Amino acid sequence: MLTDLKTALRPAFVLTALFALLLGLAYPALITGIAQMAFPHQANxxxxxxxxxxxxxxxxxxxxxxxxxxxxxxxxxxxxxxxxxxxxxxxxxxxxxxxxxxxxxxxxxxxxxxxxxxxxxxxxxxxxxxxxxxxxxxxxxxxxxxxxxxxxxxxxxxxxxxxxxxxxxxxxxxxxxxxxxxxxxxxxxxxxxxxxxxxxxxx
Structure with missing residues (x-):
């Protein structure tokens, strides 16, 4: 039972961490970098x-x-x-x-x-x-x-x-x-x- 619960929860935690890194850190950093290079005046x-x-x-x-x-x-x-x-x-x-x-x-x-x-x-x-x-x-x-x-x-x-x-x-x-x-x-x-x-x- 406990093993089944861990098996079910593991993908949820992995996906949550993955999307937090992608959408919470990597994507904002990418967009900020592009904005700073392409439109520095507006971005600041x-x-x-x-x-x-x-x-x-x-x-x-x-x-x-x-x-x-x-x-x-x-x-x-x-x-x-x-x-x-x-x-x-x-x-x-x-x-x-x-x-x-x-x-x-x-x-x-x-x-x-x-x-x-x-x-x-x-x-x-x-x-x-x-x-x-x-x-x-x-x-x-x-x-x-x-x-x-x-x-x-x-x-x-x-x-x-x-x-x-x-x-x-x-x-x-x-x-x-x-x-x-x-x-x-x-x-x-x-x-x-x-x-x-x-x-x-x-x-």
Whole structure:
């Protein structure tokens, strides 16, 4: 009886150990090695560096609040938003007064003239709270504020926005979008208008 039990259990233990080694160690190690060789940037988190310093990732949004920067979507990830260790949505329903108040406050903050419509992605959070992109419409709606804060011609800022529009993958998957961190980094590289130039008319 005991011999029969050992005979029956041995293949189960052997197969469990074999597949644990193959699928738990060998296969992940193989895929990781291929990814590191073929796509090292993506495999290491699509990190963005300035010199030796990591300043962000192409895949994770950051909180920008200054008038001289383009703002991303609101975030409910963590207490202050954009917390990569607490990725989440707010889970507030359409009847939540807290949600209504928050959306109204965000819309008022982005509105530059009475009755102006505000792109939806500037007042709605993503499911992850870490979305790094906004729509081209959301970026273009902020051009006047950013240009004024930086004393840069509006046409210059608008052209910068249009250059950073990313098309859908393969022309089919997703929508046109703009990476906020990439756009703000490019914005920091644009020279500001000098005091003598500020008297010149701006479009």
């Amino acid at each position: 988190g699509s990190l963005i560096r300035e010199g030796d310093r990591v300043i962000g990732s192409e895949l994770l949004g950051q909180k920008f609040t200054g008038d001289g920067y383009f703002h991303g979507r609101p975030s409910a990830a963590g207490a202050d938003g954009y917390d990569a260790a607490a990725s989440a949505g707010s889970n507030l329903g359409p009847t939540s007064q807290a949600l209504v108040d928050r959306v109204k406050a965000d819309a008022d903050a982005h509105r530059t003239s009475p009755g102006q419509s505000v792109p939806a992605d500037l007042v709605t959070t993503s499911a992850s709270g870490l979305d790094p992109h906004i729509s081209p419409e959301a970026a273009l709606s902020q051009v006047v504020r950013v240009a004024a804060a930086r004393s840069i011609k509006r046409a210059t800022v608008e052209a910068l926005v249009r250059r950073h529009i990313e098309a859908p993958m393969f022309g089919l998957l997703g929508e046109n979008r703009i990476n906020v961190l990439a756009l703000n980094r490019a914005l920091d590289a644009v020279p500001r208008v000098t005091a003598l130039d500020r008297t010149a008319p701006r479009p």
